[in-house]
Amino acid sequence: MSLNTFGHIFRVTTWGESHGPALGATVDGVPPNVEITPEMLQVWLDKRKPGQNKFTTQRREPDEVEILSGVFEGKTTGTPVQLMIRNTDQRSKDYGDIVEKFRPGHADITYWQKYGIRDYRGGGRSSARETAARVAAGGLARAALDKLVPGIEIKGYMTQMGPHGIDRARFDWDQIDQNPFWTPDAVAADEWATYLDGLRKSGESVGAVIEVVARGVPAGLGAPIYGKLDTDLAAAMMSINAVKAVEIGEGMNAACLTGSANADEIYMGPNGPEYSSNHAGGILGGISTGQDVVVRFAVKPTSSILTTRKTITKAGEPAEIITKGRHDPCVGIRAVPVGEAMMACVILDHLLLHRGHVGENQGKIG
Amino acid sequence: MSLNTFGHIFRVTTWGESHGPALGATVDGVPPNVEITPEMLQVWLDKRKPGQNKFTTQRREPDEVEILSGVFEGKTTGTPVQLMIRNTDQRSKDYGDIVEKFRPGHADITYWQKYGIRDYRGGGRSSARETAARVAAGGLARAALDKLVPGIEIKGYMTQMGPHGIDRARFDWDQIDQNPFWTPDAVAADEWATYLDGLRKSGESVGAVIEVVARGVPAGLGAPIYGKLDTDLAAAMMSINAVKAVEIGEGMNAACLTGSANADEIYMGPNGPEYSSNHAGGILGGISTGQDVVVRFAVKPTSSILTTRKTITKAGEPAEIITKGRHDPCVGIRAVPVGEAMMACVILDHLLLHRGHVGENQGKIG
């Protein structure tokens, strides 16, 4: 089983390779009567699109999404929605070096060991290009959420590049869309620009931390024990290429806290329960509290760099390799819209699950 | 859908509440002809059992596991294995305080908001007591792994208590089973004993970091894209009570590294490919490399402390609460065998998946 599907009710199956004719997402479980157009999806794809500035790969593709099914007269019908993106930049080139050699830090060697065959062109199925399909599906999830729970807002941004974190005191929501790093800290944005330009010129790359927040999520979403909201978010984010860690709320730092410092106190607000703080990241016992749902994930530096690295060939011979070509010095940048898309899909999925299973039984407070 | 099942082929469904008559795990997809006895499972349950020393809850229960199905003459038959543990310490007591008030940091409020009904006794379904069922299932997974891939070793240990981490230079595998914290650093064990005793006496609690390693995992396990080995491990660990973060290999620190520092170089060893380092945590592209699979997770401090906390009642009135009773000053300790169990289940699940899907197609190197 290749398990190319995620979600319980809102189920997204992605397909396609980096250099095949097309890739896409088959999305099942879409609620009916949601207004959707290709243009509404394109907004999010454009945010992820490569080649927008010098900090992202220079592969130039329009990443134009086609809706092939499940939509009639501008509305979803409740049947599967097929979202297809043609690969247009399939340059005919010599792949000789990576045909026989495994690139360190890439999935070349494990795909070979697993399947005994691999599409080596641009990483094939293991390429981050697969995330374009997720972003398209995420756009559909956002549209459905807008209809079902108006007011949900999902926003991702970069909080750390290499060892350089943002200053939370300078956090500014309006800044996020104003810089190439989707960071809320304008000062950090400037500093990172210089830092990353240096790395880029030296053929190096660096990791990053992305935070994604969902505001306006109603209390009660999440399906304990093995479909907890945080469990599904952890899986969703870890499934993104190059991600090595996922944190909810306080994250790794929770280990350092005492019980009295960590547990968010509860009080009654005008519209229901509120909390004195949000160490929990909006989730208790796997179920949303109504606070902001806060997820962070760490993206490793891309392994495609201009440094000579030691490796082996399929024949087991020692070799050296330099990964030439068009690459991202910080793939974390383009992971921002992907993280948002995964958040949107997971929240919608749990909303649909909750409606089906629990219905009108929710407990009232006050 | 409550989603109380995990796994794709080796499927574990846990059931039961903290203070109901029993809890257990219904385990489907167990390979046939695996030798198993209750005693083999009991070893792992005893490791998790409460009341073993002053650092864990004083609830005293034998946690004795019964095998009710799926085993015939000491061997699994390939049919579902029912593992049941009776709750014996169901003291008749006054639950008055937590019936009406929500404990901060606990799932009381969200279960109420989700379901409109909750078994408040000891946290009901959200109690960490549910993890006993996982440990039993994990024992079964270990037995199956022993038969199918002899030599796999799975070991968990604590690497941080509160802000105090171990010194990796003192790492000693043989030390792990020699101290109440399952830590490989004997010096840290002594320091933590003093530290935790102080916290315990003051009615406080603290978080921890657990690391789980699987050695001898063959290359090729993991089902991209949405059943990656790291994805499933992230979900498995995040589903454990009180876990707030999961790291694979370098984890959050991957964000700080450059591409040349992070990507593990490859060379040919006597039995196949080897790597100069293991920043990847034994997983590339979601597929095992044959190196140690390394997962870490952070456990928040238990929210059951002897400090007065602000909260509200079901009626929405402000209130104060102190959580009396038997609790763990550092629940991370008892999370060690749980993390091991989840690792065993995930590895076995992917082994079975791989056998079915890929069969004999794996690529050879050298």
Next chain:
Amino acid sequence: MSLNTFGHIFRVTTWGESHGPALGATVDGVPPNVEITPEMLQVWLDKRKPGQNKFTTQRREPDEVEILSGVFEGKTTGTPVQLMIRNTDQRSKDYGDIVEKFRPGHADITYWQKYGIRDYRGGGRSSARETAARVAAGGLARAALDKLVPGIEIKGYMTQMGPHGIDRARFDWDQIDQNPFWTPDAVAADEWATYLDGLRKSGESVGAVIEVVARGVPAGLGAPIYGKLDTDLAAAMMSINAVKAVEIGEGMNAACLTGSANADEIYMGPNGPEYSSNHAGGILGGISTGQDVVVRFAVKPTSSILTTRKTITKAGEPAEIITKGRHDPCVGIRAVPVGEAMMACVILDHLLLHRGHVGENQGKIG
């Protein structure tokens, strides 16, 4: 994967063997706040219970069901419900004959060929005793349906025994519970009693046809394309031991009809659309119409008979076998409550699916 679970949202996993300590059903996805007691489930188990008259197996077991989880103060909590039935009639006896020989028409040989191990006692997992767990789960489904869609009625009855069918002109709902065959035709009941008594005395057995009807099912249930209501009912009924065919509405006879004879015409009734006939069995395009949902299934004669049959041993040697012991001359009788239980589970499952996915979008007519 043994696949011992059915249902999408209301998920029933059965476990246990004929002669093990217990068997049961782990039921996940139960809506919260449904009133349930063991007594409410026992009603249905008693209907299936063996040894009630001379026409069913003389194995005598109380089949008493225990609720081990998921219910608090008489109501479901939305967490998994564990329903356990102890096996009390595990006579210590000599199984010698069936240890080495495969009984014709039984699963002995295929379980051996599949698993390389089998619990031969009473058929082990392949025994129809497993259906007791389904009946318990079905009772839970009925209770949930009663709460969510008051007025749904689910009724099964026998329409054919051996070659002898009922006369539909004598169909009388009130008769169904008045005879040991659950048949609506009192005349047939008398005739069958004589017929079956003859078969029983000669050590023979015979097949039967069971019809199950669900009344009051709202229009709109069913999830095309691969979770159609009829698809799921076909799977549910075919999964019952000894079932060899499933029909919806007109069934096999649909092949004989012309288009004008078959398609039910539509007119407007006082409460919505009605139909001139019900060849469709209440389902169009996999979705319920609001008419009676009508399913029929054929049960083969039990293969446990007092006639000498030719077979082979595990060693491949030719052999003869007579299946002694306590058996049903017409297992179809006890399949009636099982068919009802499966219908209840499928209808509830689709109701929950529909609520989650479609919500308030249904189209109105008139």
Next chain:
Amino acid sequence: MSLNTFGHIFRVTTWGESHGPALGATVDGVPPNVEITPEMLQVWLDKRKPGQNKFTTQRREPDEVEILSGVFEGKTTGTPVQLMIRNTDQRSKDYGDIVEKFRPGHADITYWQKYGIRDYRGGGRSSARETAARVAAGGLARAALDKLVPGIEIKGYMTQMGPHGIDRARFDWDQIDQNPFWTPDAVAADEWATYLDGLRKSGESVGAVIEVVARGVPAGLGAPIYGKLDTDLAAAMMSINAVKAVEIGEGMNAACLTGSANADEIYMGPNGPEYSSNHAGGILGGISTGQDVVVRFAVKPTSSILTTRKTITKAGEPAEIITKGRHDPCVGIRAVPVGEAMMACVILDHLLLHRGHVGENQGKIG
């Protein structure tokens, strides 16, 4: 959840509407290294293709399949295979009549009642055109089976048209591909040609029975209890448009037999166990015996006929409707390759399941 996926390991998700831009199948879990070309799939699509003779719909489309992913240099890579078929015959026409009126016997009314929106063009998602995607996926399954278990043969044929069944004494495998009805009885083929021509001219339609046989299936496939081979086949066949009944082996007739007449006796053949007869249809206890797997299903007459029928409009007003256009007088004809495709998918799925779960544990006989 729309549940547009079937299969456990070999998972087929179909998408697309009758008159949208395209339809297709997203196939996950395909074993790697299977040789496949579009031409190999086209063979089966051509068998189902409309407009081949006067007995099938005159809609003329090439139904050309494109492979968009998962295949590299002519072999599957183990990643999802996207099979797309463009809809080329989307005539711009007036759908006025069926926009407001519900066609009796069609899914028009239930799709409306369920979703509150429907793509009425040609039946939209409920059109039998969806089965083209199944046939493409079935071609892929056949190729994988050919590699994994050489010698499996899957063949479908018509055994009854309207009330006219074949004479089994005239059964001739070589005849099946020689007539437009895929029937093994040449005499019946001639008689049916006359019979159907008469129905066609009068604007009528008629039902049919299709039988599908799989030869060479190894013993041991099937996953009790709820993934029995017969259970999954029942679901697979019932999910085909217009199917109203499914039989395994003896089918409905099993109800008429006595135990001694029904149970197939076992003897030892040169290559393993053999049976004196095949009432079981090659399946015992849900697991294949090694005999021919035999499934039959009844297809109702298409409801698109040239007779005036009574119905209602969306507004609930009484109306009359005649379904003009291009239709099949006996849709059963084109259901033959669809039934074969479903058989191929189910057998492959269970082969992969069996390999993963049971591995080398099968019991030997003799």
